Amino acid sequence: MNDDIRKEEELTNAPEAEAPEAAQPEGEKPEGKPKKSVGREIREWVVALAAAVLIALLIRTFLFTLIRVDGHSMDDTLHNGERLFVSVLDVRLSGVERGDVVICHYPNRTSPGLFGIETQTNFVKRVRGVPGDVVERKNNVTYINGEAIDPENALKSLILYPDGHPDDYGPYTLGEDEYFVVGDNVYNSHDSRDWNDSDPSGDVGPITGDMIVGRARFVFWPLSEIRSID
Secondary structure, three states: OOOHHHHHHHHOOOOOOOOOOOOOOOOOOOOOOOOOOOHHHHHHHHHHHHHHHHHHHHHHHHOEEEEEEOOOOOOOOOOOEEEEEEOHHHHHHOOOOOOOEEHHHHHHHHEEEHHHHHOOOOOOEEEEEEOEEEEEOOOOOOEEOEEEOOOOHHHHHHHHHOOOOOOOOEEOOOOEEEEEEOOOOOOOOOOOOOOOOOOOOOOOEEEEEEEEEEEEEEEEEOHHHHOOOO
């Protein structure tokens, strides 16, 4: 009887045999995570791209933007092809002052943008007149508060137009939201001086505050020309 009890205990304590693994049908792979559908994949890419564009737009609108100089109207302060860091936030917070170099728009001036959509053209100029300043043009010479900013135009104008230049204007007092912008290369710049105050649709003339994108802070490219902008 003891032998029977001993055998019974051995059977009770014996480890259970492991069940054999289920055989995997030949040619089939173990199931993993379900694959994303093509439609879902496309939607995720579209959302990610839209988010990136939105973030870039917000940065350019409220913080800063990068601009390339195109042309020679700001020689010798800035040169064709240089890249500028332009601060947007401080202009929105505190406006601009006389002497600031700014990125601005002109009335009715657009350029083809992304996907052929017309966008406002950027210009880099220096603020020469601020609200309250008096602007006048006599014999093709522009005066701001009585100071000539392009005096060398006088001789040529007197020779060609002894009775006065046809594009003379003023005196005109800039309004509370008007700015007069001029290129540092005053003899090769299309700017606020191109204007007729008797014709509201004049070519450029004074611009308003909402046409000023930001203040040009420094040149960051090419690396050999890195410098602040005064």
